[in-house]
Amino acid sequence: MLNAKLSRKRRRYIGFMRALMYVCAALTYALVLFLIAYVLAKGVPNISWELLSTSPSYLTERIGILPDILNTVYIVIATLLIVLPLGVGAAIYLTEYAKNKKVVAVIEYAAETLSGIPSIIYGLVGMLFFCQFLGMQTSLLAGALTLVIMNLPTIMRTTQESLKTVPQSYREGAFGLGAGKWRVIRTVVLPGCVDGVITGCILSVGRILGESAALLFTAGFAHALNGIFEGLTSAGATLTVALYVYAKEQGEFGAAFAIAAILMGLTLLINLAATLTQRYFRRKKA
Amino acid sequence: MMSSIITIDNLCLWYGNQQALKNVSLDIAKKSITALIGPSGCGKSTFLKTLNRMNDLIPGVKITGSVQYEKTDIFDSATDVSELRRQIGMVFQKPNPFPMSIYDNVAYGPRTHGVKGKAKLDDIVERSLRDAAIWNEVKDRLKKNALGLSGGQQQRLCIARALAVEPAVLLMDEPTSALDPISTSKIEELALQLKEQYTIVIVTHNMQQAARISDNTAFFLLGELVEYGVTEMLFSQPRDKRTEDYITGRFG
Amino acid sequence: MKGKKKSFETAVHGVFLLLGLITVCCVLLITVYLIISGIPAIREIGLIKFLFGKTWASTAAEPSYGILSFILTSVYGTAGAIVIGVPIGFMTAVYLAKVASPRVKTVMESAVSLLAGIPSVVYGLVGMLILVPAIRKLFHVPDGASLFAAIIVLSIMILPSIIKVSVTALEAVPKEYEDASLALGATPVETYFKVSVPAAKSGIAAAVVLGVGRAIGEAMAVMMVSGNAANMPSLFQSVRFLTTAVASEMSYSGGLQRQALFSIALVLFLFIMLINATLNFFLKRTKER
Numbered sequence: 050m051l052n053a054k055l056s057r058k059r060r061r062y063i064g065f066m067r068a069l070m071y072v073c074a075a076l077t078y079a080l081v082l083f084l085i086a087y088v089l090a091k092g093v094p095n096i097s098w099e100l101l102s103t104s105p106s107y108l109t110e111r112i113g114i115l116p117d118i119l120n121t122v123y124i125v126i127a128t129l130l131i132v133l134p135l136g137v138g139a140a141i142y143l144t145e146y147a148k149n150k151k152v153v154a155v156i157e158y159a160a161e162t163l164s165g166i167p168s169i170i171y172g173l174v175g176m177l178f179f180c181q182f183l184g185m186q187t188s189l190l191a192g193a194l195t196l197v198i199m200n201l202p203t204i205m206r207t208t209q210e211s212l213k214t215v216p217q218s219y220r221e222g223a224f225g226l227g228a229g230k231w232r233v234i235r236t237v238v239l240p241g242c243v244d245g246v247i248t249g250c251i252l253s254v255g256r257i258l259g260e261s262a263a264l265l266f267t268a269g270f271a272h273a274l275n276g277i278f279e280g281l282t283s284a285g286a287t288l289t290v291a292l293y294v295y296a297k298e299q300g301e302f303g304a305a306f307a308i309a310a311i312l313m314g315l316t317l318l319i320n321l322a323a324t325l326t327q328r329y330f331r332r333k334k335a
Numbered sequence: 336m337m338s339s340i341i342t343i344d345n346l347c348l349w350y351g352n353q354q355a356l357k358n359v360s361l362d363i364a365k366k367s368i369t370a371l372i373g374p375s376g377c378g379k380s381t382f383l384k385t386l387n388r389m390n391d392l393i394p395g396v397k398i399t400g401s402v403q404y405e406k407t408d409i410f411d412s413a414t415d416v417s418e419l420r421r422q423i424g425m426v427f428q429k430p431n432p433f434p435m436s437i438y439d440n441v442a443y444g445p446r447t448h449g450v451k452g453k454a455k456l457d458d459i460v461e462r463s464l465r466d467a468a469i470w471n472e473v474k475d476r477l478k479k480n481a482l483g484l485s486g487g488q489q490q491r492l493c494i495a496r497a498l499a500v501e502p503a504v505l506l507m508d509e510p511t512s513a514l515d516p517i518s519t520s521k522i523e524e525l526a527l528q529l530k531e532q533y534t535i536v537i538v539t540h541n542m543q544q545a546a547r548i549s550d551n552t553a554f555f556l557l558g559e560l561v562e563y564g565v566t567e568m569l570f571s572q573p574r575d576k577r578t579e580d581y582i583t584g585r586f587g
Numbered sequence: 588m589k590g591k592k593k594s595f596e597t598a599v600h601g602v603f604l605l606l607g608l609i610t611v612c613c614v615l616l617i618t619v620y621l622i623i624s625g626i627p628a629i630r631e632i633g634l635i636k637f638l639f640g641k642t643w644a645s646t647a648a649e650p651s652y653g654i655l656s657f658i659l660t661s662v663y664g665t666a667g668a669i670v671i672g673v674p675i676g677f678m679t680a681v682y683l684a685k686v687a688s689p690r691v692k693t694v695m696e697s698a699v700s701l702l703a704g705i706p707s708v709v710y711g712l713v714g715m716l717i718l719v720p721a722i723r724k725l726f727h728v729p730d731g732a733s734l735f736a737a738i739i740v741l742s743i744m745i746l747p748s749i750i751k752v753s754v755t756a757l758e759a760v761p762k763e764y765e766d767a768s769l770a771l772g773a774t775p776v777e778t779y780f781k782v783s784v785p786a787a788k789s790g791i792a793a794a795v796v797l798g799v800g801r802a803i804g805e806a807m808a809v810m811m812v813s814g815n816a817a818n819m820p821s822l823f824q825s826v827r828f829l830t831t832a833v834a835s836e837m838s839y840s841g842g843l844q845r846q847a848l849f850s851i852a853l854v855l856f857l858f859i860m861l862i863n864a865t866l867n868f869f870l871k872r873t874k875e876r
Contacts, residue, residue: 051404051405051407051409051411051413051414051415051418051419051422052407052411052413052414052415052418053415053418054415055415055417055418055774056449058449059447059449059774059777062776062777063774063776063777066776066779066780067686067776069678070678070679070681070682070686071682072678073674073675073676073677073678073679073682074678074679074682074683074687074695076675076679077675077676077679077695077698077699077702077746077750078695078698080702080743080746081698081699081701081702082698084702084705084709084713085701087713087717088709088712088713091716134606135606135609138602138603138606138607139606139607139609139610141603141606142603142604142606142607143607145603146600146603146604146607147607152607155611156607156608156610156611158867159610159611159613159614160610161863161867162614162860162863163610163613163614165800165804165859165862165863165866166617166804166856166859167800167803167804167805167806167830167855167859168804168806169804169806169830169833169834169852169855170617170621170804170852170855170856170859171617172834173621173833173837173849173852174616174617174620174621176837177620177624177849178616178620198613198617201609201610201613202610205610229592229595229596230596230599230600231595231596231599255704258706259704259705259706259707259708260706261706261707261708261807262707262806262807262830262834265834265837265838266837266838289706289708290708292706292708292709292712293708293711293807293811296708296711296712296715296811297711297715297810297811302712302716305712306712309708309709309712309713312705312706312708312709313705313709316701316704316705316706317701319704320697320700320701320704323700324697387770389766389769389770392766392769416772416774417772417773417774418772419772420769420770420771420772421771421772424770424771425767425770427763427766427767427770429763431761431763431764431766431767432767433764433767433768433782433785433786434764434785434786435785443768443771443773443781443782444771444772444773447768447771447772447773447777447781448772493767496767496771497770497771500771500772
């Protein structure tokens with residue numbers, strides 16, 4: 050009586066859906082593995098010390114990506130230095146100060162809107178505002194400022210999330226001792242959001258490394274070798290922009306794949322770092 | 336005792352290394368209400384969920400002994416779990432209608448088991464809702480979301496949903512513990528009506544409820560079946576000291 | 588002393604308020620700039636002629652600025668990416684949220700994060716060298732750089748957003764629903780698709796909308812594989828998207844041509860705002876549950 054098997058139709062449905070799930074999951078996974086393997090296989094052989102340590106020269110037809118590496122480092126540093134105080138401050142305002150629900154809703158809606166805007170539009174507005182209106186010309190600084198706006202929501206969100214986990218009792222304890230609001234923020238709230246800030250930084254670095262459309266018209270695509278201060282005020286390509294230029298405009302696929310392999314390696318590293326820090330902080334809090 | 340529909344023999348159950356049921360043996364009589372009582376963690380819910388093999392979901396569960404439903408071993412490899420659960424339905428502690436319309440909630444089971452055709456489904460839905468004594472309250476809003484009903488109505492809808500697949504047995508896991516007194520008494524009344532057609536096994540925390548509605552009562556303690564018998568006898572003349580202590584409220 | 592402390596606290600409060608409002612200012616800045624710089628060209632060309640004009644010949648002797656082909660390419664490209672990417676991402680999400688063992692799930696989830704982290708130019712590069720030649724050979728077309736290539740690249744690029752948001756939505760489905768379904772005799776697979784998925788439908792809808800936003804806004808990867816000619820969209824032809832229209836001419840444009848590019852950006856921005864509003868609608872509905 051209980052051994053009436055499932056009807057054929059049901060069995061077919063179950064089998065079909067199950068197969069579909071496995072196929073799709075396998076496809077997604079295979080795609081990731083393929084992309085990593087392909088890019089590394091094509092790129093790593095093209096990475097040489099000369100490529101990493103020189104700047105390009107049309108005279109000797111040499112391609113060197115040192116300037117692009119440095120530009121990337123500069124732009125990461127500049128962006129983080131500016132976006133951190135802004136993003137953390139905004140998060141603190143939202144969790145510690147803002148009482149008006151409407152204001153909070155407006156700010157959060159604005160942050161969500163920012164994270165939905167495509168980078169090409171950031172690039173355009175960055176060009177109009179920073180390069181032209183503020184007279185910065187095409188420069189790494191203009192690029193960094195554009196990236197600041199793009200990464201603001203990320204830093205805000207991760208900081209906010211970690212602030213929410215600071216127990217209310219800590220704040221009350223500090224207030225109870227007669228500390229002013231600013232003192233409470235400095236001594237209790239800020240130390241509590243370190244994990245959020247670090248997570249936000251890692252995510253932002255990943256985003257900055259991968260960004261290209263927003264930088265094309267703000268930071269430009271020069272390959273000059275500069276120090277950091279000189280570099281920030283002059284135009285320069287980051288690794289991604291250089292990849293684009295080498296692949297699309299110059300047909301130098303060797304160099305493009307070398308850069309792609311480096312970027313892939315960095316992406317792997319950043320993902321690993323994000324996972325590890327998350328695990329570390331979770332264990333620490335538990 | 337009347338003829339039994341489920342026979343449990345020497346049932347033991349482990350969650351990992353922890354034994355949750357110890358050598359439980361009992362017969363459940365057809366078209367009667369059997370109440371399972373005992374303090375929290377005594378294994379009564381675990382026992383109930385073993386009867387329709389809902390414990391299969393939990394990783395690390397080990398079961399020995401036998402459960403015969405209509406003379407068939409429910410753990411037999413030839414047993415189809417889907418068919419077993421169709422015949423042994425379940426109502427949960429917290430009302431859990433699907434976030435769909437009232438109609439779709441009731442029609443879900445029959446549709447799953449391959450019933451097609453609007454007229455047929457309409458019929459099943461109406462009959463089930465009538466049997467669960469909720470038809471008059473919802474007949475004008477069958478297409479409305481079930482989550483809009485009150486807690487008591489939701490629980491009766493869940494009973495209707497269970498009835499829609501024409502089970503023989505209805506397992507109820509503390510079905511009134513999340514409800515107010517009025518809804519509770521409605522469910523109790525309903526249970527008494529339903530036993531005309533169905534066998535009901537009900538887990539309850541509420542001793543009065545067990546005394547009011549059940550024909551037989553089983554008292555569990557620490558995974559053991561301490562005492563099992565006709566409800567009136569168990570409550571008036573418990574054989575075991577532990578049963579007496581429990582029903583007089585000395586612990587639990 | 589007290590007064591001094593109080594005014595200090597007020598000042599700090601003011602500073603934080605300014606920081607809090609900075610996102611709002613950024614949104615306003617972007618909106619205002621796009622409107623101010625986008626309107627003049629539309630005015631000069633004429634709204635209807637601009638939006639529905641079929642030819643874009645910005646460098647011709649008698650230039651014509653119709654962006655219908657860009658709009659349609661963006662719409663078709665996005666739709667194509669959704670048609671391919673959503674089913675794959677959705678099924679993967681159900682697998683990850685309901686079927687996969689914890690270990691498989693951890694591995695797969697880090698793979699999906701990685702997919703999200705790969706720079707778009709890398710997608711473009713791989714697309715240029717694998718996809719474009721493959722399409723040329725497979726479909727016997729003169730050039731593989733086409734709408735179809737862009738659709739494939741976009742459908743891969745939207746996978747992570749779709750998978751992540753859907754997994755979150757599916758995991759949030761109360762276990763009670765699934766228990767009820769199983770207790771009625773439905774099998775696990777039937778339960779996932781007939782109870783869990785409908786219960787998570789707002790979240791899954793949000794995932795799809797997010798994918799739409801990602802696809803319509805992508806510029807670089809698309810630029811590298813779509814050929815970039817201002818044709819009306821056709822699967823195996825070189826096409827230009829709204830995003831790539833802006834990017835491809837910006838560096839050498841001037842005058843009305845340049846202004847028209849800003850107008851294109853404005854149109855793209857309006858699309859994105861519409862998508863954001865839809866996304867918010869679905870997210871709010873998910874939260875209310």
